Amino acid sequence: MKTINIALLGCGTVGGGVAQILLQLNHELNSRANANLVLKKIVDLYPQNACQRFNIPLDLFCGGGKNLSSHEAGSFIQEIIKSDDIDIIIETIGGDNDFVLNIALDTLKANKHFITANKALLAKYGKKIFDTAGDNKSLIGFEASVCGAIPIIKTIKESFTGDEIMSISGIFNGTSNYILTNMQKEGLEFKDALKAAQKNGYAESDPSLDINGGDAANKLIILIKLAFGIDLTIDKLFRKGIEDINKDDLDFAQEMNLTLKLICFAEKKEDEIYALVCPMMVKENNFLSKVNNATNAVQIINKYSGRHLLVGAGAGSLETASAIVSDIIFTTRYHASNFNKMKSSTVKLIDSQNFIFPYCIIFETEDVPGITGVITTAIGNQRINIDTVGHNRHNKEKAIFPIITMPCSMKQINAAIQEIKKIRPDIIINDPKIFPILN
């Protein structure tokens, strides 16, 4: 049986989990890989911490277990990349800076396989990294980069190959889903739900990337590359977070049998695609409306096989680590094959103003007679059909009410809002909130 030597760069929450599984399940993993998998070297700035937390022998760490300066760690990493004795390098350092980018590129150029959970790096430099892998016949494993334990990468790469992916939607960020679930269940306002999430370990002290949709957007960018072959960057993506969702929004949703979720969505329309990350109202019969707390879910609609749903843990130490270990097995099994292609295509991104959905628009206006007439007339003037005008909460002398439209574009809605503002500049208190509705 051949031997595959593995180096692990970074031994924090995810890396430590990888080391733990590799050591605990060693016998079983060797049999699955048909190879001796040897965790040969670990580089981490604070080996003692990692060693205690994950029960890893100290002598696996470069430097013999003493703390390393960044400079020392960098040297050890360069040594590993140059070594003939390492086959697979696992990067669990994180971040999208040049230091980590160069680790990826140098590893691939050295004809070693590169496995990572780093969604920010792949979303930012995916094209460069995938192209380098292709040029050097090295493999990249990135199952752990999208929705942690959910095996969506291999499902798209290896299982949906007999079909054509038409759309991807899902809940890709556990923190924001936990917050929205808690707001709904406990009737909390956003800031209190955020505090509760932080207290319960579901949100970090700086939660910005989770709540502004940035983290979810990175994952969507990776899946769009995989499914549709398009290289997007985060600035091109229509993106909104959950920071200004309030209790009223959730209540309106519930009244209309809808559930408000932070949704990632991409859909192919002939040679163009929609792509957005934003709070959407999800219809009751869509499974995504039932995915609560920190759980993640991905829904794929295929041309031939229809609707698929994958649900699972989107984060966590051992959860994410298990996905990385599955990449080690896959790479070991199949690296000898000559298949190493990343899809690429000329499909174009559609401007978000042209996204067609049914929309839920929540108006906040002066509570005076005649408002509904003005607003619905303006909407009608844009040739938008109205599905429902929801119950008006006369709240603190304001009128707050939702209008659900039939499918139309964001551009039509914005034109209607401009018209309302022009005719009655006095009545609109805040810009209406606009939520696409997911079927």
Added chain:
Amino acid sequence: MKTINIALLGCGTVGGGVAQILLQLNHELNSRANANLVLKKIVDLYPQNACQRFNIPLDLFCGGGKNLSSHEAGSFIQEIIKSDDIDIIIETIGGDNDFVLNIALDTLKANKHFITANKALLAKYGKKIFDTAGDNKSLIGFEASVCGAIPIIKTIKESFTGDEIMSISGIFNGTSNYILTNMQKEGLEFKDALKAAQKNGYAESDPSLDINGGDAANKLIILIKLAFGIDLTIDKLFRKGIEDINKDDLDFAQEMNLTLKLICFAEKKEDEIYALVCPMMVKENNFLSKVNNATNAVQIINKYSGRHLLVGAGAGSLETASAIVSDIIFTTRYHASNFNKMKSSTVKLIDSQNFIFPYCIIFETEDVPGITGVITTAIGNQRINIDTVGHNRHNKEKAIFPIITMPCSMKQINAAIQEIKKIRPDIIINDPKIFPILN
């Protein structure tokens, strides 16, 4: 680019779908496989039918398009198996007779790859077929054999390799799930729901394998082999169908926030496993309770990554065909690798009398005072804790009521029932129905 020649045996609902996808998506599939995939030969008794239904050129059929006798078809198949010009053989004939078994074995012995949707064949002869593949370094693709389009085979084989599967549960038969959903929604009795399913194309004229759990059991046997390495046969499996489920059972379930589903379940308990196919009551917070109509779902609980759910279409022409085509791509990509192992282990099956669950027992007794006391005392004598004694429907002079137990064994429950029958042989009208409850 190398060429991979494919022969298709059987061109009915599934085989025809395979031909259709191979022809429609040819360019895209070649790029995914990094090979020219050529559908070279088709064997079917009635080419004209297949040709019209799936728009397949008649000249692909052996015999030039004329109807074949079984004998002629058999000769063409033997020719194909012997031919140097065929790389992959797809079997969509169905059945678990010697004719089909020999096609599988001969194909593998001829060092060709074998792809099938045939769950009955694999459940019955899995060990023989997988061993033959291993001995001859040929690959078997059987993604389509379990839950149609749901990519559960590759998910277990290639994605959950960094983890340890602890349990498998799911809804593996669309027909029975459609019937149960319809009974619940429309308040139908079993025989009317079955008729409706037949009328709407969700059940065949002979629905026995679907409603007696046989079809689901075949799929569970395949997944148990894959996940736990055990070779089971259908006669070893605890199995019950949905034939004697009635409206009362569903109503009781609903009253207790449970949903009655035909569940396949297997769980590892150290060196032994549970395995059963039977109607179970599913708790509300378990996603399986929300999977309705003909949809299939598989739930896997892993040691490190926790609970996963996959939901999708369990049957259908193009749905199942897309899974077969994904096997063609996988085989073409990776057949050069030397990985070709099927897990095998010494794990033992636990006797169904020792399965521990909370149970829901539905009693049907004479409607006379004192019954509850007799029954609950007998249950207590077996050291079973009672969770709930449900609402008694005094129906047509019978008492019908459910008792929900805390976790206990089937053996304890049966002993309690024996005791009740002994003490009061006069009161039990029908043997109580016993449903395990799924958390």
